[in-house]
Amino acid sequence: MRLLFIRHGEPDYEHDTVTERGKREAELLTERLVKEKIDGVFISPLGRAQATARPYLEASGMQGETCPWLQEFPVRVLNPETGKMQRVWDFLPSVIEKYPALYSAEGWLKVPFIRGTEAPALYGEVCRELDALLERYGYHRRGMFYEAVAPNTKTLVFFCHLGITGVMLSHLFSQSPVAILQSFAGVPTCVTEVVTEEREEGLASFRARWVGDISHLYKAGQAPSFYSSGYCEVFTDQSMRH
Secondary structure, three states: OEEEEEEOOOEEHHHOEEOHHHHHHHHHHHHHHOOOOOOEEEEOOOHHHHHHHHHHHHHHOOOOEEOHHHOOOOOEEEOOOOOOEEEOOOOOHHHHHHOHHHHOOOHHHHOHHHHOOOHHHHHHHHHHHHHHHHHHOOEEEEOOEEEEOOOOOOEEEEEEOHHHHHHHHHHHHOOOHHHHHHHOOOOOOOEEEEEEEEEEOOEEEEEEEEEEEOHHHHHOOOOOOOOOOOOOOOOOOOOOOO
């Protein structure tokens, strides 16, 4: 089985949709996707994801399934170093050094400033919903891996967001989402491909073939949007986020 996780186009947060540039990105993405044999489409309920999926659905004639649990992971936590509320990732290196359990697959939910929030419950909900969907397509979660009850080569597409993608990948890989989201960024309409590997009969694991691919933009000569969730390459560069 193959899973394609797609980040929405350049967002217009004020109007809960995408910008004109985002619409162009979605069109280029559609040109790429219509060449694929896709067996299922799942979409975040948020406007920017819906707007990104729409051109593909119209061009392919497929029906998408809107899944509330695919919305951007909403949890905010109180950063103990800054005293400010923030997402459950994008911590400064000094915070990671002080709380190394953030990079632990099981330990990150036990970190003091995460444990008492809604993060454990919502993370568990997303994991259960993803597993329920995969079971519909023949893969049953067992411990860290999946029983290949009805192994197949179908392709499922998820139109969603960078944060929730990291959360889902962390479950598929049995890793901490903090570690994944601290280490990877993805520009609008980037595609992350994950496939099953059944190296032992009846037992499947997942592996990423590529992360954050935007070859559909490069092919058209379209520069990627700046919304990449990245930060300054060097500290003295004040033109980038710190």
